[in-house]
Amino acid sequence: MQLSGTPVSADDLARSHPADAIETLNSIGIEAATAAIATLKPEAAAAIFNHPGLDRPASLIARLAPERAAEILLRLHTDRRVDIVRHLAPSSRRTLCALLPQHVTADLNRLLNYLPHQAGGIMTTEFVSLPAETTVAAAIQHIRQVGSGKETVYAIYLIEPESGALTGVVSLRELLMADPLSLLGRIALGRKPIAIKPDAPSEDAARLISKYDLLAVPVVDDQNRIIGIVTVDDVIDTMIEANTEDLQKLGGSEALDQPYMSMSFGAMLRKRAGWLSVLFLSEMLTASAMQTYQSELEKAVVLTLFIPLIMSSGGNSGSQATSLIIRALALNEIKLSDWWRILEREIRAGIVLGAILGVIGLIRISVWQQFHIFDYGPHWQLIAATVAAALVGIVTFGSVAGAMLPFALKRLGFDPASASAPFVATLVDVTGLVIYFTIAYAILKGTLL
Amino acid sequence: MQLSGTPVSADDLARSHPADAIETLNSIGIEAATAAIATLKPEAAAAIFNHPGLDRPASLIARLAPERAAEILLRLHTDRRVDIVRHLAPSSRRTLCALLPQHVTADLNRLLNYLPHQAGGIMTTEFVSLPAETTVAAAIQHIRQVGSGKETVYAIYLIEPESGALTGVVSLRELLMADPLSLLGRIALGRKPIAIKPDAPSEDAARLISKYDLLAVPVVDDQNRIIGIVTVDDVIDTMIEANTEDLQKLGGSEALDQPYMSMSFGAMLRKRAGWLSVLFLSEMLTASAMQTYQSELEKAVVLTLFIPLIMSSGGNSGSQATSLIIRALALNEIKLSDWWRILEREIRAGIVLGAILGVIGLIRISVWQQFHIFDYGPHWQLIAATVAAALVGIVTFGSVAGAMLPFALKRLGFDPASASAPFVATLVDVTGLVIYFTIAYAILKGTLL
Numbered sequence: 001m002q003l004s005g006t007p008v009s010a011d012d013l014a015r016s017h018p019a020d021a022i023e024t025l026n027s028i029g030i031e032a033a034t035a036a037i038a039t040l041k042p043e044a045a046a047a048i049f050n051h052p053g054l055d056r057p058a059s060l061i062a063r064l065a066p067e068r069a070a071e072i073l074l075r076l077h078t079d080r081r082v083d084i085v086r087h088l089a090p091s092s093r094r095t096l097c098a099l100l101p102q103h104v105t106a107d108l109n110r111l112l113n114y115l116p117h118q119a120g121g122i123m124t125t126e127f128v129s130l131p132a133e134t135t136v137a138a139a140i141q142h143i144r145q146v147g148s149g150k151e152t153v154y155a156i157y158l159i160e161p162e163s164g165a166l167t168g169v170v171s172l173r174e175l176l177m178a179d180p181l182s183l184l185g186r187i188a189l190g191r192k193p194i195a196i197k198p199d200a201p202s203e204d205a206a207r208l209i210s211k212y213d214l215l216a217v218p219v220v221d222d223q224n225r226i227i228g229i230v231t232v233d234d235v236i237d238t239m240i241e242a243n244t245e246d247l248q249k250l251g252g253s254e255a256l257d258q259p260y261m262s263m264s265f266g267a268m269l270r271k272r273a274g275w276l277s278v279l280f281l282s283e284m285l286t287a288s289a290m291q292t293y294q295s296e297l298e299k300a301v302v303l304t305l306f307i308p309l310i311m312s313s314g315g316n317s318g319s320q321a322t323s324l325i326i327r328a329l330a331l332n333e334i335k336l337s338d339w340w341r342i343l344e345r346e347i348r349a350g351i352v353l354g355a356i357l358g359v360i361g362l363i364r365i366s367v368w369q370q371f372h373i374f375d376y377g378p379h380w381q382l383i384a385a386t387v388a389a390a391l392v393g394i395v396t397f398g399s400v401a402g403a404m405l406p407f408a409l410k411r412l413g414f415d416p417a418s419a420s421a422p423f424v425a426t427l428v429d430v431t432g433l434v435i436y437f438t439i440a441y442a443i444l445k446g447t448l449l
Numbered sequence: 450m451q452l453s454g455t456p457v458s459a460d461d462l463a464r465s466h467p468a469d470a471i472e473t474l475n476s477i478g479i480e481a482a483t484a485a486i487a488t489l490k491p492e493a494a495a496a497i498f499n500h501p502g503l504d505r506p507a508s509l510i511a512r513l514a515p516e517r518a519a520e521i522l523l524r525l526h527t528d529r530r531v532d533i534v535r536h537l538a539p540s541s542r543r544t545l546c547a548l549l550p551q552h553v554t555a556d557l558n559r560l561l562n563y564l565p566h567q568a569g570g571i572m573t574t575e576f577v578s579l580p581a582e583t584t585v586a587a588a589i590q591h592i593r594q595v596g597s598g599k600e601t602v603y604a605i606y607l608i609e610p611e612s613g614a615l616t617g618v619v620s621l622r623e624l625l626m627a628d629p630l631s632l633l634g635r636i637a638l639g640r641k642p643i644a645i646k647p648d649a650p651s652e653d654a655a656r657l658i659s660k661y662d663l664l665a666v667p668v669v670d671d672q673n674r675i676i677g678i679v680t681v682d683d684v685i686d687t688m689i690e691a692n693t694e695d696l697q698k699l700g701g702s703e704a705l706d707q708p709y710m711s712m713s714f715g716a717m718l719r720k721r722a723g724w725l726s727v728l729f730l731s732e733m734l735t736a737s738a739m740q741t742y743q744s745e746l747e748k749a750v751v752l753t754l755f756i757p758l759i760m761s762s763g764g765n766s767g768s769q770a771t772s773l774i775i776r777a778l779a780l781n782e783i784k785l786s787d788w789w790r791i792l793e794r795e796i797r798a799g800i801v802l803g804a805i806l807g808v809i810g811l812i813r814i815s816v817w818q819q820f821h822i823f824d825y826g827p828h829w830q831l832i833a834a835t836v837a838a839a840l841v842g843i844v845t846f847g848s849v850a851g852a853m854l855p856f857a858l859k860r861l862g863f864d865p866a867s868a869s870a871p872f873v874a875t876l877v878d879v880t881g882l883v884i885y886f887t888i889a890y891a892i893l894k895g896t897l898l
Contacts, residue, residue: 017640019660053660143625153622154603154664172621173602176592191466210685211468211502215603215664232681236659239685243692244776250699251772251870252765260777261787269798272769273805276844279765280806284813286757291823297750304746304753308735308878311757315764316701316728316871320721323700327693328709338710349718356722357729364733374740395725421700421870422765429757 014040018047026055026262034063042068046075049084052237055262058087061096070099079124079234082111111228119205120198122238123219123228129157132167132185136178143172152231154215157193158184164225166218169193195220198227202238205230207332245417246330250323252279252422275420282426286311289433296437300448302376303440306361306387307433313357314394314432315425318402321346322424325406329416339407346403350396357395358388379447386443390436397435398428463489467496475504475711483512491517495524498533501686504711507536510545519548528573528683531560560677568654569647571687572668572677578606581616581634585627588619601680603664606642607633613674615667618642644669647676651687654679656781694866695779699772701728701871724869731875735760738882745886749897751825752889755810755836756882762806763843763881764874767851770795771873774855778865788856795852799845806844807837828896835892839885846884847877 013021013036025033025048037045037060049057049072061069061084073081073096085093085108097105107125114120128146130139139156147153156175158168168188178187195218196205208217209232216229245255254271256263290297297304325342328334334342365384368374376383402424406416441449462470462485474482474497486494486509498506498521510518510533522530522545534542534557546554556574563569577595579588588605596602605624607617617637627636644667645654657666658681665678694704703720705712739746746753774791777783783791814833817823825832851873855865890898 017661019662051662140625147622147626153625172625173596176589176602176621176625177596206685210682210689212466213468213500213682215681232664232685233659233662236655236681236685236688239688239692240659240780243688243695244780246692246696247699247772247776250696251768251770253769253773256773259780259782260773261783261790265794265797269801272766272798273802276762276765276769276802277805277809280758280762280809283758283761286761287754287813290754290757294750294754297753301743301747301750301753304750304756305736305739305743307753307756308739308760308882309729309732311760312732312735312764312871312874312878313725313729315761315874316725317721319700319869319871320702320725321700323696324702324705324709327696331689331693331708333708334710341710345714348714349721352718353722353725356726360726360729364736420768422761422768425761425764425874429761433757 014044018051019053021048022051022054026053026259030056030059030063034060038064038068042071042075045072050077050080052080052083052234055259057084062088062092066095066099070096074100074104077124078107078111078126078228079122082108082121083116086112086116114198117202118198119196119200119202119217119219119230120228122202122205122234123198123230124152124234125228126152127157127216127218127226127229128153128155129159129226130184131161132158132183132188134184135180136175136182136184136187137180139170139175139184140180143175152216152229155229156184157218157226157229158188159226163223166193166195166220166224166226169218171215193218195224195226196230197221202230202235203242203330206235206239206242209235246326249415249417250326250420252276252420275422279422279426283429285430286433289430289437293433293437296441296449300440300444302383302448303386303436306390307436309361310387310390310394310436311429311432312425313354313391314398314428315421316398317350317353317395318398318424318428319421321349321399321402322405322419322421325403326417326419329406329410336407336410339404342403342407343400346399347396350399351392353399354392354395358391361387361391377448379444382443382447386436386440389443390439393435393439394428394432397431398424401427401431463493467500468502470497471500471503475502479505479508479512483509487513487517491520491524494521499526499529501529501532501683504708506533511537511541515544515548519545523549523553526573527556527560527575527677528571531557531570532565535561535565563647566651567647568645568649568651568666568668568679569677571651571654571683572647572679573601573683574677575601576606576665576667576675576678577602577604578608578675579633580610581607581632581637583633584629585624585631585633585636586629588624588633589629592621592624601665601678604678605633606667606675606678607637608675612672615642615644615669615673615675618667620664642667644673644675645679646670651679651684652691652779655684655688655691658684695775698864698866699775699869701725701869724871728871728875732878734879735882738879738886742882742886745889745898749889749893751832751897752835752885755839756885758810759836759839759843759885760878760881761874762803762840763847763877764870765847766799766802766844767847767873767877768870770798770848770851771854771868771870774852775866775868778855778859785856785859788853791852791856792849795848796845799848800841802848803841803844807840810836810840826897828893831892831896835885835889838892839888842884842888843877843881846880847873850876850880 143153154172156170170184170187174187194212198219205217216231218226219228221227248255252275256271362384369376369380405419409418410416592602603621605619619633619636623636643661647668654666665680667675668677670676697704701724705720811833818825818829854868858867859865
């Protein structure tokens with residue numbers, strides 16, 4: 001890694017693999033990176049910008065001389081071009097688009113209509129399509145002519161010449177294996193091509209590619225005309241991003257959308273402070289709940305000793321259930337309509353898990369009392385019973401609330417992965433206090449309370 | 450979806466795409482699925498077993514007649530064969546291996562030495578390798594002859610005939626574009642092939658494929674001889690599994706390793722009860738901490754009102770920091786040696802975030818007091834100051850502890866993703882109580898305490 005500000009030799013950069021050049025560029029300041037890129041040939045610079053691993057590509061493009069930036073943009077794969085232009089400030093976008101050929105700008109504007117989390121937003125419009133009547137030999141000849149301009153040639157899409165409708169797919173491997181004189185339509189016969197709509201979530205493209213072992217999935221419009229393809233490398237990048245988001249959300253912050261270290265301190269604080277404050281405000285309900293039980297607390301201070309223990313057990317069981325259900329929903333292992341079966345399962349799981357913790361709690365209190373480590377007073381057995389019963393109630397409530405939250409979010413049209421462990425814990429904390437004091441009142445009434 | 454036990458027509462199964470047949474097989478009972486597979490031709494059954502989406506493949510193979518099972522195993526890609534045999538009971542494994550040809554069993558035993566989370570454990574030994582002196586035309590001819598038996602032909606690996614060392618890679622696309630008379634070595638000239646060692650984590654293979662936009666990464670031994678390749682579809686499956694594990698661990702349970710719904714109730718409980726009990730036992734330290742401060746609690750019951758609020762804020766900030774750092778480590782955005790920079794950054798972040806929550810807390814207590822919603826007593830301003838100061842201390846401690854935990858785990862040789870949100874919360878809870886009571890003692894000494 002280079003220190004920020006150290007000038008990077010253009011020769012070094014030009015000689016290294018784009019992926020390694022990118023690692024160097026990511027590790028130096030934006031000024032130094034721009035200066036280094038400005039020395040490269042447009043083809044070499046395009047190879048670097050074509051790779052999704054490059055940090056801050058839009059800022060880099062915006063800092064280059066407009067003519068140089070347009071030269072690079074023109075040489076990019078369409079999907080990368082869209083992704084970079086999407087992140088440009090409106091003024092830079094206008095300047096650069098004016099320097100690009102008319103048909104490139106038109107294509108760009110059409111693709112910018114799709115959102116980055118949709119299949120249309122990550123697709124490339126460069127692909128090979130041929131009529132089904134083409135012979136294998138002619139197809140290979142065609143690929144040899146146009147192939148170097150297409151992002152992927154590992155699949156050939158068969159289209160009906162009049163309507164442009166997608167009728168089949170032949171892989172490059174099949175092409176190579178086949179008799180040169182046979183027709184493409186013959187090879188693809190009887191197989192329905194797998195395709196996706198442009199407004200489908202990009203995760204669906206990932207799922208189709210994984211499920212059917214494809215190298216690319218075609219994107220078709222309502223008339224079944226192929227308008228682009230999502231390739232396997234885009235899908236890998238999409239998956240890495242989606243998983244980062246899921247994990248960051250489960251941890252209780254907004255998705256950072258940028259590497260932790262390259263993000264400015266202020267931007268990181270904003271992503272974290274929002275949720276932390278919302279959680280804090282909700283958690284204030286625990287203070288209100290405690291205030292309601294103030295007279296009980298004053299009569300039996302011994303009850304407060306177990307509040308952190310009981311509350312955290314509810315939060316922990318909830319966070320377990322939430323993460324299991326988020327993932328099962330994401331992998332399509334369970335459907336929205338399965339909520340009833342999950343509810344039943346989590347009630348059973350919660351009762352058993354709560355009982356296990358309850359028994360441990362009973363033992364702990366009895367041992368401390370019997371061996372005189374701490375004196376819980378004359379009614380220690382009733383207190384132990386209160387703690388054990390409260391644990392069963394709270395762990396059950398935590399498991400159920402944690403499991404149902406992702407369902408509720410999905411039902412309301414939100415991403416189930418927005419359910420965070422801290423959010424579940426907060427939800428469970430207030431109810432947990434109410435459960436604890438209600439059970440305490442029932443068991444200890446007439447003795448301590 | 451079919452109901453469990455409904456017989457599946459063999460014709461339906463044979464006609465559908467393997468991926469769709471698998472969905473049907475996954476949704477029916479194991480007996481019905483075995484019966485359905487038994488009716489298929491070995492080739493059709495192999496196409497289904499070749500796909501990683503099939504649930505319980507080892508149980509299915511074990512239930513088939515041994516001769517039939519061996520016929521299917523023989524037709525599988527080597528990586529799938531290893532994966533299935535790995536999960537067979539020793540007796541089934543012996544029976545089936547006795548029915549396979551000698552060279553297949555030898556290959557199988559060699560591959561079984563690698564673990565499933567290593568590159569060697571997910572690689573396939575079917576790939577195309579040729580000497581660098583081969584012409585493009587001869588290479589295409591070779592692929593046409595052997596290609597149908599190789600899992601992927603999208604890359605041709607160049608090897609030195611004497612030593613077997615890997616010297617270069619040519620993609621099928623380059624082969625097709627190139628002059629038929631030029632030599633493979635000429636095309637690959639000046640490019641160092643990207644490769645991986647068999648004992649490297651499988652996530653590293655995923656990272657290389659993503660970083661260098663490959664369709665497969667070659668696995669080489671210590672003498673740089675290619676012994677297999679990890680293909681892009683294996684990597685996608687590996688990534689899906691790894692991400693599921695990460696999310697389940699962050700949620701505070703063991704990785705389930707099975708779909709939520711198809712897992713037995715008892716097995717699920719075991720995966721969850723272990724961690725939940727460990728967390729519960731650790732959280733008992735909070736009860737011990739509270740017992741230490743019992744006399745303070747009795748003098749100032751008002752302090753207990755804010756315990757849940759303050760503790761949860763520490764846990765929330767810790768869980769945020771942990772999830773951000775786990776992900777940044779997994780994506781190689783930060784290295785182990787960066788811990789010092791992260792520590793400095795998280796101290797600053799913690800102080801600012803804690804101050805934000807502290808101000809909100811101050812406002813809350815003042816408003817409740819001034820508008821007579823609740824009476825915190827004559828020293829309410831001191832109590833508000835205690836809560837605000839404690840929040841700064843606890844949020845800072847939570848952020849730092851949450852951020853450093855994944856580093857500590859990685860340093861000790863554990864998976865940084867083992868750090869769970871509940872674990873961080875537990876770690877922070879006990880310390881949080883000590884911070885709270887220490888600050889309370891300092892501020893309230895002589896008045897309330």
